[in-house]
Amino acid sequence: MPELYSSSPLPIRDDLLAAHTQAWERIARPGTWWDGTARVAIAAETRQASHSALCRRRKEALSPLAVEGDHDSLGQLPELAVEVVHRVRTDPGRLGESWYRSVIARGLSEEQYVEIVSVIAHVVAIDTMAHGLGLDPLLLPDPEPGVPTRRRPAGAKPGGAWVPWLEPADAIDAEAGIYPSGRPPANIMKAMSLVPDEVRSFFDLVSHQYLPGEVMRDFAHEYRAISHAQIELLAARVSALNQCLY
Amino acid sequence: MLLRASGPTHDRAYDLGAVTGVIDGDGGVPHGSLLVAFAEAVLGDDDVALIRARGAVQKTLGAAGLVDAAGVVGLFNAIDRVADATGIPLEPEKAAASADFRAALDLDRFAVAMRT
Numbered sequence: 498m499p500e501l502y503s504s505s506p507l508p509i510r511d512d513l514l515a516a517h518t519q520a521w522e523r524i525a526r527p528g529t530w531w532d533g534t535a536r537v538a539i540a541a542e543t544r545q546a547s548h549s550a551l552c553r554r555r556k557e558a559l560s561p562l563a564v565e566g567d568h569d570s571l572g573q574l575p576e577l578a579v580e581v582v583h584r585v586r587t588d589p590g591r592l593g594e595s596w597y598r599s600v601i602a603r604g605l606s607e608e609q610y611v612e613i614v615s616v617i618a619h620v621v622a623i624d625t626m627a628h629g630l631g632l633d634p635l636l637l638p639d640p641e642p643g644v645p646t647r648r649r650p651a652g653a654k655p656g657g658a659w660v661p662w663l664e665p666a667d668a669i670d671a672e673a674g675i676y677p678s679g680r681p682p683a684n685i686m687k688a689m690s691l692v693p694d695e696v697r698s699f700f701d702l703v704s705h706q707y708l709p710g711e712v713m714r715d716f717a718h719e720y721r722a723i724s725h726a727q728i729e730l731l732a733a734r735v736s737a738l739n740q741c742l743y
Numbered sequence: 744m745l746l747r748a749s750g751p752t753h754d755r756a757y758d759l760g761a762v763t764g765v766i767d768g769d770g771g772v773p774h775g776s777l778l779v780a781f782a783e784a785v786l787g788d789d790d791v792a793l794i795r796a797r798g799a800v801q802k803t804l805g806a807a808g809l810v811d812a813a814g815v816v817g818l819f820n821a822i823d824r825v826a827d828a829t830g831i832p833l834e835p836e837k838a839a840a841s842a843d844f845r846a847a848l849d850l851d852r853f854a855v856a857m858r859t
Contacts (some may be wrong), residue, residue, distance in 0.1 A: 507806050513814065581828075589827035597830060614828045622821035629785040629813030631797060659830030685822060688829040699825070706818040722807035726772045728815050734782040735819040743826035743833060 507630055516705035517635075520619050520698060525638035529648060529692045530609045531616075533640035538573035539582060539616040540637055544624065545571050546586035556588050562596075577605050578613060585617050590740035597659045607660055608649055608691055615695035622702055653691050663690035675700075677710050685743065707732070774803055778812060785816045 501518055502509045524540050527533050546552055549569045555561040561584070570579040581600060584592060601607060624634050652667025664687075665676050675696040676682040689695045704710070708720060708728065716725050723731075736743070769775030777799050784796040801809040833841075 507810055509810060510807075513810075585824050585828045589824045592827050592830075594830055597828075611829070614825060617828075618821040618825050621824060622817045624817070625785060625820040626813045626817030629781070629793075629797065629816050630810065631794070657832045684831040684834055685826055688825050688831045699821075703818060703822070706814040721811040723778075723804060723811050723815075724773070727774065727778055727804075727812070730770065730772045730775050731778050731782050731812055731815045732819045734779050735786065735816050736823050738783065738786050739820065739823040739827075741823035741827055743823070743831060 501635055502632070505630070505632055507632075510705075513705045516702055517623055520623065520702050521635060521638050523698050524616060524619060526641045527643035527645050528612050528616075529646050529694055530606065530612045532645055533643060535574065535578075536612075536616055537637055537640045538571070539578070539613055540620045541571055542574055542579060542582045543586050543617050543620040544634065545569070546583040549583055549587065552583050552587040561588055561591055575605075577603055578609075581605065581610060581613050582617060585614060586621065594659050611660055611689050611691045612695055615689050615692065615699055618699055619702065622706060626706065649691065650693060656687065657684065658688060660688070661691055662687040663693070774800075777803055781812055782816050785813065786820065 501521065502514055524536050525533050526536075528536050531539065546568075551564065551566040551568050554566070555564045558564045568576075568579050568583050570576075570583075574582070577600060584596070597610075600610065605613075627634055648671070650663045650668070650672055652669065652672075653661045653663045654667070656662045656664065663672060663675075665682060668675065672690070672693045675690060675693045676686060686696060686700065689699065700710075712718070712720050719725065721728065772778070777796070780792075781796040781800045784793040787793070797809065800812055804812065
């Protein structure tokens with residue numbers, strides 16, 4: 498894979514470059530429930546969703562469920578996966594539990610759903626940053642061969658979210674390291690714990706593109722070129738624009 | 744909530760109205776209005792506004808500040824999708840700590856709050 502950001506006129510921190518390189522390479526590899534070809538297709542569909550006429554009409558409608566039609570998809574994924582990618586990418590603030598349950602009832606597994614959400618999140622984080630900086634989106638990687646591991650954490654069970662999650666006390670060696678030690682994990686960390694490798698990967702991105710967990714509350718020291726208060730103002734404004742209370 | 748929590752360390756009280764657009768201005772955060780305009784432009788559709796906001800952030804906070812700001816905007820644009828797509832609830836301690844400003848700023852109108 499060519500070095501990312503090699504033509505960027507802006508100084509991308511070395512640790513951030515390394516985190517993005519790792520995330521991009523990982524998208525191309527077989528995951529837990531989708532193979533490399535499907536994972537790259539999910540990444541491509543995440544970008545395609547922004548151009549979907551159906552998504553645009555649904556976004557403008559009082560209720561997204563009131564607008565029917567077919568997605569303008571790339572045709573590389575099952576229709577149900579395309580529906581998830583497009584809805585999560587374009588109108589996340591109006592997703593509801595009944596919609597999630599209907600997706601699962603129509604045949605997508607909970608584990609497949611979580612892994613799709615994770616790939617979307619990786620692509621959105623990296624693409625949005627590039628857009629903000631005026632850089633071209635990174636070229637998607639070439640898929641790597643291999644088969645998904647298909648391993649569901651034995652201790653995963655229904656919790657407070659729509660998706661089952663893994664409580665720290667139920668984690669075994671195979672799930673080691675997905676949660677911080679010495680403090681309970683935030684729900685956002687448990688959200689994707691049905692697929693532990695996605696937690697590891699996404700929160701590595703969090704550490705470099707935002708802040709590592711251990712310094713988030715260290716308000717006496719600054720770790721970036723902008724201050725804690727400036728970082729948190731940006732984060733909160735983005736969440737407000739996305740109508741996300743969490 | 745970390746914005747509010749960071750205030751006492753620097754003997755500042757931030758106006759969280761800047762988060763929801765209820766007030767104009769910095770909200771007490773240095774160059775806060777520039778950063779809010781940048782976040783809005785990145786998530787918006789106005790290319791001219793984005794070029795202007797990007798330039799203003801770079802001029803004021805430097806190229807490294809711009810990179811870090813864009814990184815945070817990108818990351819939270821993703822985290823919001825994880826939260827919304829998995830239906831996670833707000834933790835009880837966070838809900839209690841934020842109840843006053845959620846009410847004052849009418850944040851509970853947001854969909855996730857309705858579902859929890």
